[in-house]
Amino acid sequence: xxTDTASVELVGEEAVENVxxxxxxxxxxxxxxxxxxxxxxxxVTISLQVLGVFLAGLLLGPVWGGLSMVLYLAAGAVxxxxxxxxxxxxxxxxxxxxxxxxxxxxxxxxxxxxxxGGLVIRDPAEQSLVRLVGAMVVGTAIIYAFGTxxxxxxxxxxxxxxxxxGAVAFIPAEAFKIAAAIGIVRSDQIAAx
Amino acid sequence: xTLSYRPDDTFAHRLDPRAKLGFxxxxxxxxxxxxxxxxxLALTGVTAVALRVSGASAREAMWAYRFALPLxxxxxxxxxxxxxxxxxxxxxxxxxxxxxxRVVLVLLVSAAYLRSTPVRESRAAxxxxxxxxxxxxxxxxxGFVFRFFPVLRGDLRRIRDASAARLGGExxxxxxxxxxxxAGLARALAxxxxxAVALRARCFAWNPTLPHLxxxxxxVPVIAASVALAAWAVV
Numbered sequence: 498x499x500t501d502t503a504s505v506e507l508v509g510e511e512a513v514e515n516v517x518x519x520x521x522x523x524x525x526x527x528x529x530x531x532x533x534x535x536x537x538x539x540x541v542t543i544s545l546q547v548l549g550v551f552l553a554g555l556l557l558g559p560v561w562g563g564l565s566m567v568l569y570l571a572a573g574a575v576x577x578x579x580x581x582x583x584x585x586x587x588x589x590x591x592x593x594x595x596x597x598x599x600x601x602x603x604x605x606x607x608x609x610x611x612x613x614g615g616l617v618i619r620d621p622a623e624q625s626l627v628r629l630v631g632a633m634v635v636g637t638a639i640i641y642a643f644g645t646x647x648x649x650x651x652x653x654x655x656x657x658x659x660x661x662x663g664a665v666a667f668i669p670a671e672a673f674k675i676a677a678a679i680g681i682v683r684s685d686q687i688a689a690x
Numbered sequence: 691x692t693l694s695y696r697p698d699d700t701f702a703h704r705l706d707p708r709a710k711l712g713f714x715x716x717x718x719x720x721x722x723x724x725x726x727x728x729x730x731l732a733l734t735g736v737t738a739v740a741l742r743v744s745g746a747s748a749r750e751a752m753w754a755y756r757f758a759l760p761l762x763x764x765x766x767x768x769x770x771x772x773x774x775x776x777x778x779x780x781x782x783x784x785x786x787x788x789x790x791x792r793v794v795l796v797l798l799v800s801a802a803y804l805r806s807t808p809v810r811e812s813r814a815a816x817x818x819x820x821x822x823x824x825x826x827x828x829x830x831x832x833g834f835v836f837r838f839f840p841v842l843r844g845d846l847r848r849i850r851d852a853s854a855a856r857l858g859g860e861x862x863x864x865x866x867x868x869x870x871x872x873a874g875l876a877r878a879l880a881x882x883x884x885x886a887v888a889l890r891a892r893c894f895a896w897n898p899t900l901p902h903l904x905x906x907x908x909x910v911p912v913i914a915a916s917v918a919l920a921a922w923a924v925v
Contacts, residue, residue: 504897505893505895505897506895506896506897507893507894507895507896508889508894508895508896510890513886513889513890513894514882514883514886516827516830516831516834516886516889517834517882517883517885517886517889518879518882518886519831520831520834520835520838520882521834521838521842521878521879521881521882521885522878522882523831523835524834524835524838524839524841524842524878525842525874525875525878527835527839527842527843528839528842528843528845528846528874529846529874531843531846532846532850532870534863534866534867535863536863537863543863543867545867545870545871548867548871552871552875556875556879564827564831567828568828568831568832568834568835569835571816571828571831571832572831572832572835572836572839575807575809575812575813575815575816575832576693576694576695576803576804576807576809576812577809577832577835577836577839578693578694578839579835579839581757582755582756582757582758583754583757584693584754584755584757584758585693585804586693586797586800586801586803586804587711587714587715587718587796587800587803588714588718588755588793588796588797588798588799588800588801589758589797589800591718591722591793591796592758592793592796592797593758593761593762593765593790593793594758594761648761648765651789651793652762652765652769652786652789652790652793653725653769653785653786653789654765654768654769654786658768658769659768661768662761662764662765662768663761673863673864673867674867676864676868677864677867677868677871678871680864680868680871680872681868681871681872681875684868684872686872686873686876687872687875687876687879
């Protein structure tokens with residue numbers, strides 16, 4: 498056991514708060530992977546993982562939202578059962594759904610950057626509806642673009658086949674998550690936090 | 691049943707986590723470079739050895755990854771089907787079937803890692819492999835995610851039970867998602883704030899004491915195998 502006794506480098510106050518929030522949002526995204534709802538318009542159930550990505554970007558802003566999703570991927574890679582269906586491991590990151598997973602940090606960054614209009618964090622509840630919805634629509638497009646390309650590379654499918662096999666059935670449900678995310682960031686309970 | 695560390699005294703349990711991470715990367719490279727029947731047959735042998743020396747069972751691992759299987763099975767069907775004559779192209783379906791199988795092998799090898807590596811060793815490995823602040827942030831953050839993930843899962847379960855007991859299932863899907871999201875997020879943020887206070891009170895530092903990692907003679911065969919796999923992938 499080697500103890501670094503020469504100096505203790507304390508983490509700054511603001512950074513402690515941001516690290517804690519980023520870790521908790523990453524853990525929440527993992528916990529959301531276990532929550533599923535029946536989809537009224539499609540036989541595929543709705544899982545809430547992507548809602549975690551949206552909320553990370555909206556609440557933590559582009560930088561810490563993106564870092565939060567990096568923590569999510571790292572924790573999943575070394576064994577936290579946070580990926581879809583409670584799976585984990587490096588295998589998941591290079592497997593058929595790897596494209597989706599790698600898109601999360603990028604999507605959270607972009608959602609945060611659009612919703613906050615840059616790298617400086619503002620209160621998401623005060624942003625216009627169009628800006629919030631636009632941010633999440635772009636985020637959704639990024640997630641599905643990465644996911645489709647990943648699936649096509651990993652399984653050797655054409656982009657069209659990959660889109661039909663792995664994306665098209667899930668896209669309608671994203672509208673529900675976007676609508677719910679707007680309600681969440683504008684709710685009094687979250688605004689008070 | 692999810693894959694997780696199980697204390698044991700197998701060969702894989704005694705290895706340095708960095709050697710095991712390197713082996714997984716080399717294996718994935720080899721699997722992607724040699725997606726041929728002969729290449730995958732050889733890698734199946736390697737996978738069997740990895741599972742054997744880590745005490746992981748293939749059946750448990752496949753069960754843990756069962757959500758991936760429908761898509762892996764459907765892939766070849768999508769690849770083989772065409773609109774218009776000849777309707778079915780078996781050659782393309784076969785290629786994708788090989789690609790699906792290589793994903794299964796990569797998943798099994800990562801199952802061997804998960805079974806034989808405790809979280810704190812993985813954390814230490816991350817901090818040794820990623821230099822500077824970035825590695826320290828990743829290491830600490832990964833530890834926090836492991837700590838809070840089961841807690842937040844419990845929170846969400848209680849929120850859903852409470853909602854179901856009050857006929858929450860009768861509401862529209864958006865309302866249900868919003869309700870779970872608001873309550874789950876509020877609790878997560880409250881926990882984050884309390885956690886941040888607790889971290890400050892305990893002098894949360896960028897340079898904590900980590901378990902000691904050192905490569906030993908046991909790691910030599912694994913490192914040699916990793917180099918061989920990576921070299922084979924490049925050739």
